[in-house]
Amino acid sequence: MSRRRCRGVILAAGRGRRLRPLTDHAPKCLVSLGGRALLDWQLDALRAAGIGDIAIVGGYRARQLRRADIVEFHNPSWRRSAMVTSLVAARDWLRHAPCLVSYGDIVYHQSAVEALLRARDDVAIVYDVAWRVLWEARFARPQGDAESLRVRAGAVVEIGAPLAALDDADGQYVGLVRFTPRGWACAERVLARLGARAARALETTQLLAALVDDGVRVGAVPIHGRWCEVDTLDDVALYARRLHARAPWLHDWREAAVRDRRHRRSTDVMNDAADIAGSQAP
Numbered sequence: 001m002s003r004r005r006c007r008g009v010i011l012a013a014g015r016g017r018r019l020r021p022l023t024d025h026a027p028k029c030l031v032s033l034g035g036r037a038l039l040d041w042q043l044d045a046l047r048a049a050g051i052g053d054i055a056i057v058g059g060y061r062a063r064q065l066r067r068a069d070i071v072e073f074h075n076p077s078w079r080r081s082a083m084v085t086s087l088v089a090a091r092d093w094l095r096h097a098p099c100l101v102s103y104g105d106i107v108y109h110q111s112a113v114e115a116l117l118r119a120r121d122d123v124a125i126v127y128d129v130a131w132r133v134l135w136e137a138r139f140a141r142p143q144g145d146a147e148s149l150r151v152r153a154g155a156v157v158e159i160g161a162p163l164a165a166l167d168d169a170d171g172q173y174v175g176l177v178r179f180t181p182r183g184w185a186c187a188e189r190v191l192a193r194l195g196a197r198a199a200r201a202l203e204t205t206q207l208l209a210a211l212v213d214d215g216v217r218v219g220a221v222p223i224h225g226r227w228c229e230v231d232t233l234d235d236v237a238l239y240a241r242r243l244h245a246r247a248p249w250l251h252d253w254r255e256a257a258v259r260d261r262r263h264r265r266s267t268d269v270m271n272d273a274a275d276i277a278g279s280q281a282p
Helices: 038-048 084-091 110-117 131-138 179-193 196-200 204-213 232-246 257-279
Strands: 006-014 056-058 071-074 101-103 106-108 123-129 147-152 155-162 172-179 218-223 227-228
Touching: 006 038, 006 084, 038 056, 038 101, 038 106, 038 110, 056 084, 084 196, 084 204, 084 232, 101 106, 101 110, 106 110, 106 147, 106 172, 106 232, 110 123, 110 172, 110 218, 123 131, 123 179, 131 232, 147 172, 147 218, 155 204, 172 204, 172 227, 179 196, 179 204, 227 232
Parallel strands: 006 056, 006 101, 056 071, 123 218
Antiparallel strands: 101 172, 106 227, 123 172, 147 155, 155 218
């Protein structure tokens, strides 16, 4: 799929009560992490991957999300609805062009976007195969917050159910999904069958599960770290500690982290070469 044809949609209507007081006066996606707002990290990753047309679905304090080069959609029922209602608010885009949809409370490297753009399925998601190390750092009981995800032959066969054991998941959905107009038409048929009341309470993984049950192939694109979900104050504190530590961190999404790793590898090679030369000196 051509990157130039794909648009980006960021779902940022929610308040993020578990991030209070950081969200008392600003939307969740404006919480700062690594010296920048989550939204700015997202915009940079999307644009670096070649996505130029980007929209934001706002709700809580939506005026603060306005950008000169960003299209605005609005979820007026953000207080009483779940994620799919925000997704539906962007239906004018979803019906007419491929759209890569991002949660508003995540950060990720552009490589995750690039991998999803290469997927051939009409509906496709990104999932993290290295999720356990992140969940075990975030939660005292990781399986309590995780959801099921089973992948077979590059496609989702199960998603969004409660997880009894960590080994029951092939990864975790990171909050990036891409729909072609044909894929979105499948989603709208599912939502129409469920009815407006049920659709209003639907989360994205529940919609994806309904699509799978309906026989729609949902492609699954694996990544290995380099993203984070920011859901609580503990998340913010944990990630701040990891970003300031000298040790490499698998889930560091920043491009600078990639450059640092390359620099360390280059330095190690030069040091090894110097050691070898020294050992061969007469």
